[in-house]
Amino acid sequence: MRIKPRLSADTADKGPLARLGIAVRKRLAANPEIYRLETRNKAEIFALGDFMNAEECTLMREMIDAVAKPSEYFPKPNGEESHRTSYSGDVDPCHPLVLKIQRRIDDLLGLPGEFGEAIQGQRYEPGQEFRAHYDWFRTNADYWKVEKDRGGQRSWTVMVFLNPVEEGGMTEFTNLGLAIEPKQGVLLAWNNATPEGSPNKWTLHAALPVVKGVKYIITRWYRVGKWGGRNRVLYQPLPGCPPSPSIWPIFFAIRSSLRESRMISSWVRKLTS
Ligand SMILES: O=C(O)CCC(=O)C(=O)O
Numbered sequence: 001m002r003i004k005p006r007l008s009a010d011t012a013d014k015g016p017l018a019r020l021g022i023a024v025r026k027r028l029a030a031n032p033e034i035y036r037l038e039t040r041n042k043a044e045i046f047a048l049g050d051f052m053n054a055e056e057c058t059l060m061r062e063m064i065d066a067v068a069k070p071s072e073y074f075p076k077p078n079g080e081e082s083h084r085t086s087y088s089g090d091v092d093p094c095h096p097l098v099l100k101i102q103r104r105i106d107d108l109l110g111l112p113g114e115f116g117e118a119i120q121g122q123r124y125e126p127g128q129e130f131r132a133h134y135d136w137f138r139t140n141a142d143y144w145k146v147e148k149d150r151g152g153q154r155s156w157t158v159m160v161f162l163n164p165v166e167e168g169g170m171t172e173f174t175n176l177g178l179a180i181e182p183k184q185g186v187l188l189a190w191n192n193a194t195p196e197g198s199p200n201k202w203t204l205h206a207a208l209p210v211v212k213g214v215k216y217i218i219t220r221w222y223r224v225g226k227w228g229g230r231n232r233v234l235y236q237p238l239p240g241c242p243p244s245p246s247i248w249p250i251f252f253a254i255r256s257s258l259r260e261s262r263m264i265s266s267w268v269r270k271l272t273s
Contacts, residue, residue, distance in 0.1 A: 011198075012139045012144075012148070012152070012153055013152045013153040013197070013224045014196070014197035014198060015197060016152070016153075016155075016197070016224035016225070017153060017155055017193040017197035017198075017224055018193070018195065018196055018197030019197075020111070020155045020156070020193075020222075020224060021044070021155075021191050021193055021194075021195055021197065022195075023110060023111075024109050024110060024111065024155075024156055024189075024191065025044060025191070025195075027108075027109060027110040028046050028108075028109070028189070031048075031108070033048055033049075034046050034047070034048050035047045035048070035049075037178060037180075039173070039176050039178065039202065040176075042175075042176060042200075042202040043173070043176060043190060043191070043200055043202040043203050044190060044191040045173065045176075045178070045188065045189075045190040046188070046189045046190070047180070047186060047187065047188055047189075048108070048186070048187040048189075049183070049185065049186050050185045050186075051104070051108075051160055051185055051186065051187035052101065052160055052162070052184075052185045052187075053185060054184065054185070056097060056101065056185075057162040057163060057184050057185055057216075059097055060091065060097065060098075060101070060121065060162055060216070060218060061123075061162050061163065061216045063091045063092065063095065063097070063098070063121065064088075064089065064091060064121030064122070064123055064162075064216055064218075065123070067089030067090065067091060067092075067121065068087035068088060068089045068121065068122075068123050069087060069088070069089055070085075070087060071084045071085070071086045071087060071088040071122065071130075072084075072088075083130065083131035083132075083133065084129075084130045084131070084133075085124075085127070085128045085129055085130075086122050086123060086124045086125075086128045086129070086130055086207070087122070087123045087124075087125075087128075088120055088121060088122040088123070089120070089121055090118040090119065090120050090121075091118075091119055091120070091121045091218070093118050093119070098119055101119065101160075101218070102116065102119055102220065105158050105187075105220050108158075108187075108189070109156060109158065109189065109222070111156070111222055112226075114226045114227065115151065115155075115222050115223050115224070115225065115226060115227055116220050116221070116222050116223075116227060117151075117220065117221045117222070117223070117227050119218050119219070119220050120218065120219050120220075121216065121217070121218050122207075122215075122216070122217050122218075122219065123214060123215070123216050124169055124207060124209075124210045124214065124215040124216075125210060125214055126168075126209075126210050126211060126212060126213075126214075127209055127210070128209065128210055129206065129207055129208060129209040129210070130206060130207035131206050132172075132174045132204050132205065132206040133204070133205070133206070134192070134199065134201070134203060134204055134205075135154050135157045135192050135203065135205075135221060136153060136154050136192040136193070136199040136200075136203070137153055137154060139153075150223075150227065150228050151223030151224070151225045151226055151227035151228060152223050152224040152225045153192075153193075153199075153223065153224050154192050154221050154222065154223055155191070155192060155193060155222045155223060155224050156189060156190065156191055156192065156221075156222045157188075157189065157190055157192060157219065157220075157221050157222075158187060158188070158189045158219070158220045158221075158222075159171070159187070159188050159189075159217050159218065159219045159220075160185070160186065160187045160188075160217060160218050161182040161183055161184060161185070161186050161188075161215075161216075161217055162184060162185075162216035162217060162218065163182065163184050163214070163215070163216050164182060164183060164184055164213075165181075165182045165210055165212075165213045165214070165215045166211075166212035166213030167210075167211035167212035167213065168208055168209050168210045168211035168212065168215075169182050169207065169208060169209070169210040169211075169213070169215035170182065170207075170208045171188065171205060171206075171207055171208075172205060172206050172207075172208050173202070173203070173204070173205045174204045174205060174206055175201075175202055175204050176202060179208070182215055182217070190203060191203075
């Protein structure tokens, strides 16, 4: 009998994480509107301005208000309880705006939509925060037993700021000395893994406490496989699209030659009658 090795935090889903990294990196690098943040090559963090317009942000904030409840979180190893004090909730996944934004995010990263978790909205009021944490899963934690079959490790995180905040509320990459101020419509995307496919400890990040005003964001986390699926379908790079010959020129060519042959036979009929 073959015994399966127990996967450690550094090897679980390593291959798919590395492949996803290559594909998304290439796609984002080819997009002239995307800006890569300086991290001394410790992590891959990208930003894009005006990803959502003011009207979309307003409607999304209203949708968050409708579902927000005290945020849930994956417990930390040291048992620290209250490291996420915001309000959050999954916005209606069938709402046309949510579907539209979801498709735009999937397309930006070039990832299959089914690998993305449902878009989550978050609201932070004064004093609320999300202390330093990783988005990748600790594979020695109890929750991993469930998450490994629900799409596996988290690969990329995408978040969008939905409003400016009067004071505080920055997204801070704790060990990189980077703090990004909330600006309406700005999208941030980062790879939670290293280029080799291991969880990247440089992605430790926090939502600093809001001091004045309210902060709203949406987040979409991608897995290495189909999210929620019981059977793991792991990421494979899509083969390059073959050139798709349009059938319309062929259709028009056949139609016009049929017409011509009908015209010719009617001339022949006229001439011979
Ligand atoms: O609100 C933020 O700025 C960060 C949110 C965050 O860390 C998360 O959703 O994982």
